[in-house]
Amino acid sequence: MLMWTSGPSRLRVGAITLGVISLVACAALAALSARGTPALAVGVGVGLAVWVGIASLFSP
């Protein structure tokens, strides 16, 4: 059965930690890409990069 089981397992806690680290790393990369660049174009680029990454979740 595919469902969120109760209680935090060690693996789940690790996954959440890695997820937070990934988000921080992405924010740092986004900030790096924004330095001295045209804000709107790079903002769209960051949005596209995030979507391209997320969309792979649904690809075979």
Add this chain to the structure above:
Amino acid sequence: MVQTISWMVTREEPASRARISGVILRWFLAGGLAGGAVAGVIVAGAARLIYIVFGDELRFLSLAAAAVAIAYLGRMLGLWRVPKPQIAQQVPSSWRDVLPPRVASFLYAGTLGLTFFTRVGSLALFPMLVLALGLGRWPLAVISLFAIAGLIRAATALIVPLFDWVDDHDSLIFSALKLPARVAQKLEAGVLAAVAGLLLIAAAIT
């Protein structure tokens, strides 16, 4: 894609599974980041070349990226046909059997992060590529963009331990993602439309 990491984790003995899963996931994320950065370096090189030869072409390439977004939006809506260039290859599954878990994990995610050498999961990649080619004046920004895509692509694997799908069969995971996948398709159309609009504004003010 998600099923792969599940398979890598479940091949381990239950006693060592929690420990080795953490190692595999860490190397998976590192591989995605590295692969994305390498793809970024390749695109940044091409963008830099365009910048050196033709000068700052961000305005023109923003317009071109908007046109590509509209073209693929039309394809999604069934209005016209547009080819989807891609190398429709999966990462060889034999890597998972031959190589040690952390090496297989790093290389697998690294190849996914390279973006252009496996199946393209999102049509938004194409306007992103065209836009990136216009950023030749800022190669670090191009590398960062592709590193973000590679890292997030790898980080989607975290859904497996998050939802305790480690012990579930591939087909169950696939069916669990079926409904969100339909929603994601509609979202992708929205993303392409929004990108086209924003890039037209960006071109107008550049």
